[in-house]
Amino acid sequence: MSERVKIAVVGSGYVGLVAAVCFAEIGHQVTCVDIDEAKVAALRAGVVPIHEEHLDALLRRHQPANLTFSTDLAAAASEADAVFIAVGTPQSDTGDADLSYVEAVACEIAHCMHSYKVIVEKSTVPVYTNEWVRRVVERNGGASDMFDVVSNPEFLREGTAVSDFLHPDRIVVGADSDKAAEVLDAIYEPLTSGAYYAQPDAIPGYRNANSRPPLLVTSAKSAEIIKHASNAFLATKISFINAVAALCEAAGANIEQVAQGMGMDERIGRRFLRPGIGYGGSCFPKDVAAFRSVAEQMGLEFGLLSEVEKINTQQTKRFLAKVRSALWTLRGKKLGVLGLAFKGDTDDIRESPAIALVRMFLDEGCAIRAYDPAAMERAREVLPQSGEKNGSLTYTLSAYEVAEGADALLILTDWPEFGKLDLARLESSLRYPIIIDGRNLYDPREMTSAGLTYLSIGRPDAHPASQSSAEKEKATA
Ligand code: UGA
Numbered sequence: 001m002s003e004r005v006k007i008a009v010v011g012s013g014y015v016g017l018v019a020a021v022c023f024a025e026i027g028h029q030v031t032c033v034d035i036d037e038a039k040v041a042a043l044r045a046g047v048v049p050i051h052e053e054h055l056d057a058l059l060r061r062h063q064p065a066n067l068t069f070s071t072d073l074a075a076a077a078s079e080a081d082a083v084f085i086a087v088g089t090p091q092s093d094t095g096d097a098d099l100s101y102v103e104a105v106a107c108e109i110a111h112c113m114h115s116y117k118v119i120v121e122k123s124t125v126p127v128y129t130n131e132w133v134r135r136v137v138e139r140n141g142g143a144s145d146m147f148d149v150v151s152n153p154e155f156l157r158e159g160t161a162v163s164d165f166l167h168p169d170r171i172v173v174g175a176d177s178d179k180a181a182e183v184l185d186a187i188y189e190p191l192t193s194g195a196y197y198a199q200p201d202a203i204p205g206y207r208n209a210n211s212r213p214p215l216l217v218t219s220a221k222s223a224e225i226i227k228h229a230s231n232a233f234l235a236t237k238i239s240f241i242n243a244v245a246a247l248c249e250a251a252g253a254n255i256e257q258v259a260q261g262m263g264m265d266e267r268i269g270r271r272f273l274r275p276g277i278g279y280g281g282s283c284f285p286k287d288v289a290a291f292r293s294v295a296e297q298m299g300l301e302f303g304l305l306s307e308v309e310k311i312n313t314q315q316t317k318r319f320l321a322k323v324r325s326a327l328w329t330l331r332g333k334k335l336g337v338l339g340l341a342f343k344g345d346t347d348d349i350r351e352s353p354a355i356a357l358v359r360m361f362l363d364e365g366c367a368i369r370a371y372d373p374a375a376m377e378r379a380r381e382v383l384p385q386s387g388e389k390n391g392s393l394t395y396t397l398s399a400y401e402v403a404e405g406a407d408a409l410l411i412l413t414d415w416p417e418f419g420k421l422d423l424a425r426l427e428s429s430l431r432y433p434i435i436i437d438g439r440n441l442y443d444p445r446e447m448t449s450a451g452l453t454y455l456s457i458g459r460p461d462a463h464p465a466s467q468s469s470a471e472k473e474k475a476t477a
Contacts, residue, residue, distance in 0.1 A: 003186045008080035015154050016086030022165040024062035026190040031076040043069045051347040054162040077112040086122040095289035106133045110140030118183045121151045126294045130220040148180035151220045153227030159345035167205030171215040174223020231287040237272040238279045239311040245275035245458025255458025275457045277438035278315035280342035280351040331365035336402035339413020340372040340379040347374035354412035362387025371402045408434040423450035
């Protein structure tokens with residue numbers, strides 16, 4: 001039977017909460033700590049603050065036997081063999097990660113070193129953070145032989161966080177001591193041995209007892225860089241395909257065919273080559289900026305990353321121009337907007353390109369009706385009701401309501417349900433039968449045979465065969 005490790009997870013944000021719940025799921029004794037009393041009270045009552053499959057069920061399964069929530073960091077850290085730091089590392093004005101929360105937690109943990117502990121960085125942090133954490137703990141009275149600092153970055157995606165955690169491609173453990181690496185080995189043993197996957201009630205995913213995740217042990221610094229470099233590389237892939245999509249538009253080629261042809265080369269791979277309106281979310285924009293800034297601090301200019309950011313910013317502007325090219329002037333135009341979240345299957349709107357576009361359209365004076373299956377509540381908190389030139393924003397209860405009387409329907413988030421809409425119904429609801437898809441969810445032929453003009457990313461504009469040339473002109477003037 002695998003060893004049960006006493007774990008404290010500090011921070012109950014996306015990464016902290018998912019890690020805490022999943023560590024309990026694989027058999028450990030976990031206390032999840034947060035300074036936000038209201039959040040802790042809600043979690044104790046079983047209320048999950050984020051939209052994430054399996055999380056509610058696992059919370060119910062393990063609370064309170066294997067999993068408790070607390071505001072008392074000192075008590076949780078004193079008891080624990082491993083303390084995971086999963087607090088926020090927001091972006092500062094200069095693009096660097098603000099590490100003040102990490103430092104504050106390290107100071108507090110320093111006073112709890114009554115037994116040997118592994119302090120684990122789970123938040124995404126720049127290289128050298130492990131050294132700083134070590135220094136801070138020592139300066140605050142932690143004896144150097146009583147702890148080690150390990151970097152164990154997390155690669156989960158929002159929307160599939162629980163299954164990503166339990167079915168990882170790899171587990172990276174950046175440990176500079178064997179003793180610390182052994183503790184992390186024991187924590188992940190239910191996954192690396194395959195024992196977890198043999199359980200009848202295991203959360204399903206692509207791993208099984210015969211396909212177990214590898215655990216890669218590296219230096220702490222390498223692990224810190226692996227996390228930043230992985231996110232920066234994925235963002236680079238997205239900006240690359242978006243730049244190629246622009247080229248396809250100019251040349252009259254089709255980006256979907258190009259991406260397919262490129263992705264069939266196993267060295268390139270098909271994933272993360274979906275063109276769109278740019279990447280968003282709480283990770284890629286922040287991590288690309290932080291990685292670029294880390295390089296600068298070391299005297300290196302990582303110009304590639306500046307280009308990646310530039311292409312990403314241009315991508316939303318290109319979409320605005322595409323809408324303008326279809327509708328001519330924007331002021332007073334009625335736009336139906338499908339999607340506000342930064343990607344499908346999440347209610348998260350942080351750095352969402354959809355939100356950025358809604359702001360732009362509002363400022364252009366458009367009357368917007370928007371719908372998102374999960375993110376409208378959050379959008380209401382940040383989006384203005386009107387824009388600079390009398391634009392206005394209202395929310396609807398369904399995708400079809402958004403289309404009623406609209407001059408065009410825009411798809412801004414890749415929710416699966418937006419790819420399965422009743423096109424005949426949309427065609428009869430829209431004032432002009434135009435769909436402008438920022439996520440390439442449809443085959444253009446499907447749209448044109450439903451009588452719709454379809455503009456997407458990196459593909460030729462598609463018009464219904466029966467459309468008169470006057471209508472065609474009106475649609476793309
Ligand atoms: C991302 C990484 O994928 C995770 O591995 C990582 O752990 C996480 O950041 C993090 O650092 O915490 P996430 O932000 O949840 O996960 O979202 P992704 O699914 O990676 O999507 C990011 C953005 O890129 C979204 O706006 C999405 O729409 C966009 N995207 C993604 C594309 O435009 N094209 C693609 O082909 C893929």
